Amino acid sequence: MPWVLLRSRSVSLFTRVRLPGRHASRSAKPGPPREPPKPPAPTAPSWRPWLLPLAALIVILILVARAQPSRSTTFPYSEFVGKVAAGVVKTVDIDDKGGVSGTLKDGTRFSTRIPAALDTSPLDQQLRDKKVEITASQSSGGDGLRTLLVLLLPLLFIVMLFWWSGRKAAQTLTSGVGGIGRSRAKIIEAERPGTRFEDVAGYEGVKQEISEIVDFLRRPERYAVAGAKGPRGVIMVGPPGTGKTLIARAVAGEAEVPFLSVTGSAFVEMFVGVGASRVRDLFGEARRRAPSIIFIDEIDAVGSRRGIRLGGNDEREQTLNQLLAEMDGFDQSSGIVVLAATNRPEALDPALLRPGRFDRHVTVPLPNQAERAAILAVHARGKTLAADVDWHVVARATPGFSGADLANLVNEAAINAVRADRAIIDAHDLATARDRVLLGRRESSNALLPEERHAVAVHESGHALVAALCEHADPVAKVTILPSGPALGATEQLPEAERHLYTEGYLTDLLAVRLGGRAAELVVFGEGSTGAADDLAGATQIADRMVAEFGLSQVLGPVGYASRTPHYLGRENGEEAVGRSYSEHTQRIVDEEIARLVAQAEKRAIALLQRHRAALDTLAELLVARETVDGSVVLDVLKRQCTVRGTAAPAPRTNP
Known part of the structure; x- marks a missing residue:
């Protein structure tokens, strides 16, 4: 059975069971909004008041450096000629306005001016004779402005740099580092x-x-x-x-x-x-x-x-x-x-x-059967459906499916139709999609040996016959020995209606059905196999909750303990994981009761199958030949055996 639904008034359990071996299963009056308060202005950085004094200090240092006294003098033109004749002039620069500047051989800088009416040819010859370096240049006005600009450019650069830094700092204060503190809504x-409430089904x-x-x-x-x-x-x-x-x-x-x-x-x-x-x-x-x-x-x-x-x-x-x-x-x-x-x-x-x-x-719980049908119809909008598609039937076959699961189911059915070169989705596509969602993809390469196919058929026949023979068990819908994902076979049971309360009789029958596959192996082969591993794990979990939570143990009595599964929030909050809330002695009683319930369920399943051994063999042979049979076939096999033996046949409890 691919589904198990256990729910009590304050405690609910809904698990999808898969059998990997061979079985899958708040007080002010409202009014117009007020003007929102303005956020406070960001506080200036502590280093901003030091910007102006630092810039002024840098300018003063530049001016002081440029105002350092240097060895420079100005003398008349006649004295300049005499120094040239004496050979103490090293370099001379003459501009087009008659201005002369240069350096003496002792490193002293000088300047003078040539009279306007004076012929400078002899001076030129004399400078060449003394091997003085001569250069010519053009005079320019506005030297003071140029000097001022040269002085102010460093200051302007520094001021702009600090202004940019202050602006970025203000942005950081208001919006975080590079805007990282802004909301990403x-x-x-x-x-x-375009989604409206009518698009939300149920x-x-x-x-x-x-x-x-x-x-x-x-x-x-x-x-x-x-x-x-x-x-x-x-x-x-x-x-x-x-x-x-x-x-x-x-x-x-x-x-x-x-x-x-x-x-x-x-x-x-x-x-x-x-x-x-x-x-x-x-x-x-x-x-x-x-x-x-x-x-x-x-x-x-x-x-x-x-x-x-x-x-x-x-x-x-x-x-x-x-x-x-x-x-x-x-x-x-x-x-x-x-x-x-x-x-x-x-x-x-x-x-x-x-x-x-x-x-x-x-x-927002899992949808019920009526809501599942409405959700399926919403997800089928825009798709072409065959006449045999009944959403109520599909909804009944998908207990425990969420809205997302149902959307995936319809999409998988559409993919299956495309795979068959069709644009119309029929009931078979939906059934195939459901099997794929529950059991996984069909493994065509996972071929079984003949003896393995017979063993899987016996195992699944045991599940199906015990389910058909138990009064409170859900009806059998389908039995298959086709491998799907990790499962080598599956017996599917579907509830006749949405269940919200589960009696002790239902849970006891559920244990017997879980162990029906292992019981069939013991009856036919005399020994069990690894195919019942998941059946045993699921049965043990059900028996554990019957004893420790639901108070269904005759020895322990009507006592309910919280789930013994460690709470996943424990270590996350720096705390120890939640342990059991009872003593070692109680734990031993719980373990003994679990073992007793499971053993009783196995004995009951074995007894049922021994009384219907012929039906078990017949159903196993049909599964080997057909690979998949409906729940009605299971009832037919039981009816034929009961007719031969003259006993009452089980009531028809299979799904339509």
């Missing part, structure tokens, strides 16, 4: 998604609770007249794939207010303080756009329980603390509602779930 305001109660948020933001005066206060936050919890994010997209499509969508992991960063900065920025943006809705998907990534940590700085806890402050700190009349989704509600911090933050908790 996707803002949906003008162009909204979940009428969930949609009603969520739609009240949209109505409160649209028409707050309705609630103000009655004195009602709108919720501050709504959190959707449920198993993965049940459509929590799809409902959020429908809210974004239906709401006429800005919708800010962000994932919980977007707040997590390696830099300390960045997550808290992003939370502040997100709520600041929501206030500026109020009324608005903030949607945080997978909020457990940032809202997990805070633990005791010695030393260090936990960035995640800082982010959570900021989120708690923002959700409890904003004014209720601001028109901001926080919508969140998670499939791990037990991982969230209790402070986040209290009224005043998340006032409303909405559970």
